[in-house]
Amino acid sequence: MRPLTRETTPPAALIGASAPLETGIVHLGLGNFHRAHAAVYTAQALAAEFGDWGIAGFANASRRVVDPLTAQDHRYSILQLSEHGAQAGVVDVHRSAAVLADDQSAFIAALVRPQHRILTLTISETGYSRSSRTGRLDLDEPAITADLADPQHPVSAVGLMALGLARRAEHGEPFTVLSCDNLQSAGHATRAVVTEFLEASGADADVLSYVESRVAFPNAMVDRIVPATTPATTDEVSALLGVIDACPVRAEDFSMWVLEDEFAGGRPAWDRAGAIMSDEVERYEVVKLRLLNGSHSLIAYLGGLDGQSTIPDAWRQPFIRDAVLAGIRTDYLPSIALPQGLDVDAYVESLTHRWANSALGDRTARVGSDGSTKLLQRIPAPAEHALKSGRVPHQLALTTAAWICAISPPAGFTPGSIADEMQDAARHRMVEATRGARGPRAHAIAVLNAGFLPDSLTAHAAFVDRVAELVDVIVRHGVRAAASDALRSSTSGSTVREEVR
Numbered sequence: 001m002r003p004l005t006r007e008t009t010p011p012a013a014l015i016g017a018s019a020p021l022e023t024g025i026v027h028l029g030l031g032n033f034h035r036a037h038a039a040v041y042t043a044q045a046l047a048a049e050f051g052d053w054g055i056a057g058f059a060n061a062s063r064r065v066v067d068p069l070t071a072q073d074h075r076y077s078i079l080q081l082s083e084h085g086a087q088a089g090v091v092d093v094h095r096s097a098a099v100l101a102d103d104q105s106a107f108i109a110a111l112v113r114p115q116h117r118i119l120t121l122t123i124s125e126t127g128y129s130r131s132s133r134t135g136r137l138d139l140d141e142p143a144i145t146a147d148l149a150d151p152q153h154p155v156s157a158v159g160l161m162a163l164g165l166a167r168r169a170e171h172g173e174p175f176t177v178l179s180c181d182n183l184q185s186a187g188h189a190t191r192a193v194v195t196e197f198l199e200a201s202g203a204d205a206d207v208l209s210y211v212e213s214r215v216a217f218p219n220a221m222v223d224r225i226v227p228a229t230t231p232a233t234t235d236e237v238s239a240l241l242g243v244i245d246a247c248p249v250r251a252e253d254f255s256m257w258v259l260e261d262e263f264a265g266g267r268p269a270w271d272r273a274g275a276i277m278s279d280e281v282e283r284y285e286v287v288k289l290r291l292l293n294g295s296h297s298l299i300a301y302l303g304g305l306d307g308q309s310t311i312p313d314a315w316r317q318p319f320i321r322d323a324v325l326a327g328i329r330t331d332y333l334p335s336i337a338l339p340q341g342l343d344v345d346a347y348v349e350s351l352t353h354r355w356a357n358s359a360l361g362d363r364t365a366r367v368g369s370d371g372s373t374k375l376l377q378r379i380p381a382p383a384e385h386a387l388k389s390g391r392v393p394h395q396l397a398l399t400t401a402a403w404i405c406a407i408s409p410p411a412g413f414t415p416g417s418i419a420d421e422m423q424d425a426a427r428h429r430m431v432e433a434t435r436g437a438r439g440p441r442a443h444a445i446a447v448l449n450a451g452f453l454p455d456s457l458t459a460h461a462a463f464v465d466r467v468a469e470l471v472d473v474i475v476r477h478g479v480r481a482a483a484s485d486a487l488r489s490s491t492s493g494s495t496v497r498e499e500v501r
């Protein structure tokens with residue numbers, strides 16, 4: 001069997017159209033999500049309306065995708081998996097692939113090229129260098145401190161964007177920075193950190209005014225469940241396409257993209273590829289970040305502590321379904337203003353099918369990774385909403401308690417091998433924060449007091465106490481007992497007992 005290249009791609013397998021050689025889009029974060037989401041929309045948009053919208057891709061630090069992608073003429077396949085079977089298709093919209101860490105100047109040059117009109121980002125929640133406590137640019141993060149000391153040689157994504165835009169201000173061509181990460185008000189959040197960086201680094205007024213008036217940062221809601229590629233992915237693609245793809249992506253058969261139509265220098269016809277242009281994007285973001293992602297975290301942590309390695313296996317456990325559905329009903333939905341026309345019952349129903357997708361086999365360890373930054377988009381705002389209305393958000397407290405037990409287990413508690421697989425850059429800091437804590441409750445309180453969640457949430461003693469209580473139950477009686485304790489409270493609708501500290 002031959003490797004996947006331009007010559008060997010079966011013509012019928014191409015998704016949408018191939019991009020021209022010219023690139024109008026620079027992308028940072030050449031991982032699986034981008035390749036299964038925005039890249040697919042771009043290929044499909046090009047089939048509907050041709051234009052110079054090839055993608056110049058930059059991986060952050062690893063050659064894992066860049067090398068095979070380059071060897072395959074920048075083509076790769078998507079293996080779409082659902083209960084109805086498997087389908088494979090080939091995407092051909094990338095025109096270059098490079099590793100940022102090898103040569104930051106190539107990335108800066110790409111941002112400055114006038115022909116480039118859009119930067120798309122999939123740098124994960126951590127890439128925006130925001131403080132967990134305040135949500136503003138984290139001036140204490142080592143990469144930001146270093147970049148502010150030497151803004152002409154940045155290494156952080158924020159510092160790189162700031163330098164690229166400052167250089168671009170010299171010719172002044174309009175530009176759009178489009179965040180495709182799971183952030184609330186993603187565009188506003190990106191504009192805020194870039195502007196805060198420019199201000200802190202003493203940028204010229206001309207640069208600040210260029211960024212303010214000529215650079216758009218549309219909000220966007222992105223959605224497609226994209227697990228890690230496995231060796232089986234390559235085999236399944238070979239069986240379907242008859243070629244060997246060294247960097248395929250597996251994904252569910254659902255995809256959604258809702259964007260604000262604010263593009264300073266034009267955009268591909270993404271709307272003709274199924275993307276929704278809306279002026280209610282922030283509402284869509286809230287729905288998705290809370291109902292899908294927030295529930296996903298609960299499934300992952302309860303599942304991980306219960307020994308379930310996949311999301312569908314976890315979802316099959318009645319105690320997890322009950323917890324998730326109670327969380328949606330009592331903690332999340334009351335905090336959400338729905339976009340017009342969204343049928344929320346149908347949306348929740350579709351989530352239950354997506355979580356049950358055993359062909360996809362998404363892993364609890366993937367979803368449970370990086371909770372220290374992901375939970376910030378999922379827990380504090382709805383929890384504060386409930387607390388201010390006099391209700392304890394028991395399922396949000398349970399999510400937080402299970403996260404603590406999985407990532408920073410109290411002394412004497414063994415969370416198991418699945419929790420051990422969950423990656424989190426804050427693990428070490430959490431261990432430091434809890435050193436010397438006596439007992440599970442004190443352990444939980446030490447984490448909550450150490451700035452991993454916003455001060456505005458941890459100021460609520462009722463939330464802190466409930467998390468501490470549930471950590472104690474997990475340690476003494478197990479995760480199932482804690483879930484049934486939280487469910488009893490959710491059903492009885494217990495109210496806040498203590499004032500804000």
Ligand code: CS2
Binds near residue numbers: 182
């Ligand atoms: C998941 C997301 O990693 C996570 O925590 O909740 O990656 C989720 O699969 C996507 O946001 C779905 O769009």
